[in-house]
Structures are given as structure tokens and as C-alpha cells.
Amino acid sequence: MSSNMETAELNKQRSRSKEGKLRSQLRIDLVGFAFISPWLIGFLGFIVGPMLASLYFSFTDYDLLSDPNWIGLSNYMNMFTNDxxxxxAIRVTLVFVFGSVPLKLAFALFVAMLFNTSRKGVGLYRTLFYVPSILGGSVAIAVVWKQLFGRQGAVNDIFEFLGLPTMSWVTSPDFALSTLILLVVWQFGSPMLIFLAGLKAIPKELYEAASVDGASPILQFLKITIPMLSPVIFFNLVMQTIQGFMAFTQSFLITEGGPLDSTLFYAVYLYEKAFAHFDMGYASALAWILLLICGIFTAFIFRTAKTWVYYESEGGN
Amino acid sequence: MNKSKKRRTFIYHFSIWVIGLLMIYPILWTIASSLKPENEIFRNSASLIPSIIKWGNYAQGWQGFGNLSFATFFINSTFVTTMVVVGTLFSSTLVAFGFARIKFRFRTPLFVCMIITLMLPQQVTLIPQYILFHNLGWVNTYLPLIVPAFIGGIPFFIFLMVQFIRGIPRELDEAAYMDGCSTFGIFYRIILPLTTPALATVAIFSFYWTWDDFMTPLVYLNDTSLYTVALGLQMFSDPSSVSAWGPMFAMSVASIIPQLLVFLFFQKYLVEGITAGGVKG
Known part of the structure; x- marks a missing residue:
């Protein structure tokens, strides 16, 4: 069997002249591009092309109905000086991202550590804690959240029973944003599962050796768990931050950006400009600023990664 | 010694149940409210037990509004979701095989492009895509919702499949190649059957994201008769049109039943998908 394969390999190598090699590389290229062609078409036609178009539109006053007029940097100037x-929207979105992402990840890690045990029933618990993440993004939950935290909602009912202050949380300029942050933190299921898989991959010997040397659980957490988990923390941080900047549904459905713009997410403002006022030029400019902000934050996380993310083996995929 | 261990186990389970109950409470509350008579929903609101179970909320809610019942929305959502799942499976397997197994020129830079689009905020392409679809005359049809899936619209799935295919031993391809199998034959006969678990993960995720998706249908669909469940529910729950809360809660529950069912039956694939993206990546 193996000698058969060897001779076949040899024959193939012999038959390859330089020209043949070139031709076969061309064939491989064609086959390769054929396989990735669906994505390539989408990438060029639905992403690169439209993005270039939107860069152009961001310098115009395009409104879908009349032809775009070049107005130079007016959109950007207006945005920064006049709007x-x-x-x-930037302030609200930053508060939302910096409020929800650390809380969500901390909670996810905490629960994942609780579940990183061989105790009975953990499988069931994991399911139970994941359910909110399955449903949390749906319109149904958004609709319910609004009532849950409304004036007559269940939250006030419980708060009244406990003697705590009650109010209409979703229509209060001071608390509406916190209500939305709570909704997002509540859906910590995906990072939790990712943390859990990461925790399971840490060799038990590390903890055993540390215990023998008399390291306290807190020290073990800081010196073993966190460094070993850092690639996973990094992944979660990048994904959740980007998701945070994109958040739309919660604000659009529950608070409609209000009250007094206190929950005006960037995405909601962009939607309003584009699809309520059909100010496509201005909205395109908004989109490019969003891309810039996301890019800066991602680049920042990637840059700092070198100092705190620990890779056991460089290389690999 | 044994006693303290028992106590610790008890505290462990007890605290998890307390947190778990808090976690699941909003969902239980939704279900409870959907079965309460109208006058009980916001009186003793926190209670999870209706005095009488009122199934009528579901029948009344199903009627929808105008002359559109929720049956229409469910049929629309089912159609869109099925097409998106099929399209996603089609594009993600082909493209992933190309990236994972064929050494064509420019493979690495193109793969990097794909990873970058993975992190591209949806809003950035939303407006130019809208203008494009508007000019193509696709607004107010399902095409803007479905076509992107067929051309690798969600790069996350391609990435997931690439990761999975890379884990399949290359010797299998080589043996098939020696036996005279074409590249497409290797894809179709060898790789595709081995990726079934990953295909299940991709199918489930694209089901979830499409069923849940609110922004895309909101932007592209104007005709209420084309509305998906998410849009229909939003309209149904609009404060200016809600006359009865019971049916509103009932339809909220109905809209999440498909997601709950898929979760109950295919949990394993979901968990695998989430962890594969984060840990092996």
C-alpha cells in the first residue's frame, strides 16, 4: 500500500516539468476561485462596492430621490460642529459599551467558574443559564422588557414589596439606559460557554502544583486562571465590544432612543437619519465614523493584547 | 469532614438555583402573563400564577390585526428562514472548502479580507446596500433578506466551517486524489459527509439569527402582508394599537416557541458552535 503510494508520488514528480507545474498551478487557481466564488462575488458586489459608494455618498447630499450633489466635507463638518x-449618540453608545461589556464578561466568567466542576446537575444548570441568550435578542423579549420595567411591571411590584423606590424605569432619563444595559448583561450565555470551554482546557496539574506550594485560591485565580484564559478573554472582549457598538434593537424597540435621547444608540441615530429622513449622504458619513470608532477600539485591544494575552504555543491556526 | 462537604454542596446548588431563578424569571413572567386574564396582568404583576388559565389570549392574539393573522407572519418567517439556511449551507461549505483545502494564489490575503469582514459592523454596509437594492428594485421583496446568504453573507459561518475542515486529516483527500477523484469529488464525497456536525451548527445558528432578525426586515419590507414574525409582533405590540395585553404576551410566547424547540433538541450543536468559534480560533 505505502510503496504503491510512493511510486505514484515519484512518477508524479518526474512527470512534472517546469511548464507543467505552471499550468497545474493555474488549474489549482481556477478550481480554488471557483470554490470561493460565492463569497468573492458577495465580497466585491455587496461589501467592497457598496462601501466605496457610501464613501462617495458621504461627501454628497444624496436623498434617494434626486441625484447626489458633491458637498465636500459638509456632512462631516456639520456632524462635528453642529450636531x-x-x-x-456617541456618549450614550460609549456608556453602553463600557457599562455592559465588562459587566457581561465578569458575570460570564463568574458563572463559568461555578460550572467548571464535575458536580451533578451542572448540565441542566448550563442549559438554564443559556436560555436568556437564545431568546434575549428577539422582539418578544424587548416587548416584554418594556412591560417588566414599566410603571406597573413586575419589577416595581417586587420593589414595592421590598420597600424600595418604584418608578417607570424605561421612561426615566436617568435609568432607561441602565435598563437596557441590564438586558444585554442578562444575555451572558455565549461568553459563558466560551469561558467554560477555556477553563476545561487548563491542565489540572497547574492548580495541584500551586496548591502544594500553598498558593491561595485568589492567587491561583490571578496567576493561573487569568493568564491561561487570556486568549479567550481577548476573543470575547473583541466580539462583545463590536456587538455593543452595533446594538440597535433594544433601544429602538424598548425606549425608541428616548426619553430625551438618553438611550440614543449610534445605530438608532443612523437608522433615523437614513430611513426616517432619507438623508443618505449624512447617514453614510455617520456609518464611516462608526467604522472608524470600531476600528480604533479593535486596534487598541489588538495592540494591548501583546502585553496581556498569553499564548501557550505560537503557531497553530 | 463529610458534613462540611455536604454543606458546601448544598450551598453550591442553592445559590445556583437562586441566580438561575432570577435569570429565568422574565421568561416565566412572559409565559404567566400570556395566560392571565386581562385585569390580572398589571395587578399583582410579579406573581407567576394566574387565578384562572386563559387560553383565549392565544386564540385572540393569533387573529393579529387588520385582516392579517399571525399565520401569515409565521409562514413568511418560515419561508425566509428556510431559504437563508439553505443558502448559508450552500455558500459556507463551498467557500470554506476552497479556503481550507486548495492552495490557490492570493488565498491568504483573501482569507484575511474575510476575517476582517467578520468584524465589520452591519450598519456600515446597511445604507449602501439599501441604495443598491433600491436601484435593483428589490425593496419590499424577500430578495435582500435571502440573496446575501447564498453569497456568503455571514462570514462567521465560513470561518466556522474552515476551522472544522482543517481538523479533518488531509490523508483522506490525498488517498482519494490518488484514486483519481476530482477536487469536486473530494469535496462532495469525502469532506461534505464528514462535516455533518458542523453543518448542523451552521444551520441552527443561521436559523436563530434569521428568525430573530429585526433590522433587515424592518429596513426592506414595507408591505404588512410580507412581514416576518419579528415585525408583526412589533406592530402588534405598538402602544398606540394595543387594546389587550394578554394576546400581546401570548404572541410574544408564540414567536419564541420555534427557537425554544430548536434549542431543546439541538443544544449540543449550539454549544459546540459557540465554543469552536472562540476557543479553537
């Missing part, structure tokens, strides 16, 4: 709601 209070733009700054408001």
Missing part, C-alpha cells in the same frame, strides 16, 4: 445629537 448635538451626534455627540449625544
Amino acid at each position: 448635538d445629537r451626534f455627540w449625544k
Whole structure:
């Protein structure tokens, strides 16, 4: 069997002249491009092309109905100097991202550590804690959240029983954003599962050796768990941050950006400009600024990664 | 010694149940409210036990509004979701095989492009895509929702499949190649059957994301008769049109039943998909 394969390999090598090699590389290229062609078409036609178009539109006053007129940097100038709601949207989105992402990841890690045991019933618990993440993004939950935290909702009912202050949380400018952050943190299931898989991959010997040397659980957590888990923390951090900047449904459905723009997510403002006012030029400019902000944050996380993310084996995929 | 261990086990389970109950409470509350008589929903609101079970909420809610019942929305959502799942499976397997197994020129830079689009916020392409679909006359049809799936619209799935295919031993391909199998034959006969678990993961995720998706249908569909469940429910729950809360809660529950069912039956693939993306990546 193996000698058969060897001779076949030899024959193949012999028959390959330089020209043949070139021709066969061309064939491989053709086959390769044929396989990736669906994505390539989508990438060029639905991503690169439209993005270039939107870069152009961001310098125009395009409104879908009339031809776009070149207005130079006006959209950007307006945005930075003249548009209070733009700054408001940036502030709200940053508070949302910095409020929800660390909380969500901390909670996910905490619960994952609780579940990293061979105790009975853990499988069931994992399921139970994941259910909110399955449903949390749906319109149904958004609709329910609004009532749950409304004036007559269950939350006030419980707070009243406990003697705590009650109010209409979703219509209060001070608390509406916190209500949305809570909704997002509640859906910590995916990072939790990823943390759990990461925790299971840490060799038990590390903890055993540390215990023998008398390291406290807190020290073990700081010196073993966190460094060993850092690639997973990194992945979760990047994904959740980007998702945070893109958040739309929660604000659009529950608070409609209000009250007093206190939950005006960037994505909601962009949607409003584009599809309520059909100010496509301005909205395109908004989209490019969003891309820039996301890019800066991602680049920042990637840059700092070198100092805190620990890879056991460089290389691999 | 034994006693303290028992106590610790008890505290462990007890605290998890307390947190778990808090976690699941909003969902239980939704289900409870969907079965309560109208006057009980916001009185003793926190209670999870209706005094009488009112199934009528479901029948009334199913009627929908205008002359559109929720049956229409469910049929629309089922159609869109099925097409997207099929399209995603089609494009992600082909493209992933190309990236994972064929050494064509420019493979690495193109793969990097794909990874970058993985992190591209949806809003950035939303407007130019809308303008494109508007000019193509696709607005107010299902095409903007379905066609992107067939051309690798969600790079996450391609990435997931690439990771999976890379884990299949290359010797299998080589043996088939020696036996005279074409590249497509290797894809179709060798790789595809071995990727079934990953295909299940991709199918389930694209089901979830499409069923849940609110923004895309909101942007592209104008005709209420084309609405998906997500849009229909949003309209149904609009404060200015809600006359009865019971049916609104009932339809909220109905809209998440397909997701719950898929979760119950295919949990394993879901968990695998999430962890494969994060840990092996």
C-alpha cells in the first residue's frame, strides 16, 4: 500500500516539468476561485462596492430621490460642529459599551467558574443559564422588557414589596439606559460557554502544583486562571465590544432612543437619519465614523493584547 | 469532614438555583402573563400564577390585526428562514472548502479580507446596500433578506466551517486524489459527509439569527402582508394599537416557541458552535 503510494508520488514528480507545474498551478487557481466564488462575488458586489459608494455618498447630499450633489466635507463638518445629537449618540453608545461589556464578561466568567466542576446537575444548570441568550435578542423579549420595567411591571411590584423606590424605569432619563444595559448583561450565555470551554482546557496539574506550594485560591485565580484564559478573554472582549457598538434593537424597540435621547444608540441615530429622513449622504458619513470608532477600539485591544494575552504555543491556526 | 462537604454542596446548588431563578424569571413572567386574564396582568404583576388559565389570549392574539393573522407572519418567517439556511449551507461549505483545502494564489490575503469582514459592523454596509437594492428594485421583496446568504453573507459561518475542515486529516483527500477523484469529488464525497456536525451548527445558528432578525426586515419590507414574525409582533405590540395585553404576551410566547424547540433538541450543536468559534480560533 505505502510503496504503491510512493511510486505514484515519484512518477508524479518526474512527470512534472517546469511548464507543467505552471499550468497545474493555474488549474489549482481556477478550481480554488471557483470554490470561493460565492463569497468573492458577495465580497466585491455587496461589501467592497457598496462601501466605496457610501464613501462617495458621504461627501454628497444624496436623498434617494434626486441625484447626489458633491458637498465636500459638509456632512462631516456639520456632524462635528453642529450636531448635538451626534455627540449625544456617541456618549450614550460609549456608556453602553463600557457599562455592559465588562459587566457581561465578569458575570460570564463568574458563572463559568461555578460550572467548571464535575458536580451533578451542572448540565441542566448550563442549559438554564443559556436560555436568556437564545431568546434575549428577539422582539418578544424587548416587548416584554418594556412591560417588566414599566410603571406597573413586575419589577416595581417586587420593589414595592421590598420597600424600595418604584418608578417607570424605561421612561426615566436617568435609568432607561441602565435598563437596557441590564438586558444585554442578562444575555451572558455565549461568553459563558466560551469561558467554560477555556477553563476545561487548563491542565489540572497547574492548580495541584500551586496548591502544594500553598498558593491561595485568589492567587491561583490571578496567576493561573487569568493568564491561561487570556486568549479567550481577548476573543470575547473583541466580539462583545463590536456587538455593543452595533446594538440597535433594544433601544429602538424598548425606549425608541428616548426619553430625551438618553438611550440614543449610534445605530438608532443612523437608522433615523437614513430611513426616517432619507438623508443618505449624512447617514453614510455617520456609518464611516462608526467604522472608524470600531476600528480604533479593535486596534487598541489588538495592540494591548501583546502585553496581556498569553499564548501557550505560537503557531497553530 | 463529610458534613462540611455536604454543606458546601448544598450551598453550591442553592445559590445556583437562586441566580438561575432570577435569570429565568422574565421568561416565566412572559409565559404567566400570556395566560392571565386581562385585569390580572398589571395587578399583582410579579406573581407567576394566574387565578384562572386563559387560553383565549392565544386564540385572540393569533387573529393579529387588520385582516392579517399571525399565520401569515409565521409562514413568511418560515419561508425566509428556510431559504437563508439553505443558502448559508450552500455558500459556507463551498467557500470554506476552497479556503481550507486548495492552495490557490492570493488565498491568504483573501482569507484575511474575510476575517476582517467578520468584524465589520452591519450598519456600515446597511445604507449602501439599501441604495443598491433600491436601484435593483428589490425593496419590499424577500430578495435582500435571502440573496446575501447564498453569497456568503455571514462570514462567521465560513470561518466556522474552515476551522472544522482543517481538523479533518488531509490523508483522506490525498488517498482519494490518488484514486483519481476530482477536487469536486473530494469535496462532495469525502469532506461534505464528514462535516455533518458542523453543518448542523451552521444551520441552527443561521436559523436563530434569521428568525430573530429585526433590522433587515424592518429596513426592506414595507408591505404588512410580507412581514416576518419579528415585525408583526412589533406592530402588534405598538402602544398606540394595543387594546389587550394578554394576546400581546401570548404572541410574544408564540414567536419564541420555534427557537425554544430548536434549542431543546439541538443544544449540543449550539454549544459546540459557540465554543469552536472562540476557543479553537
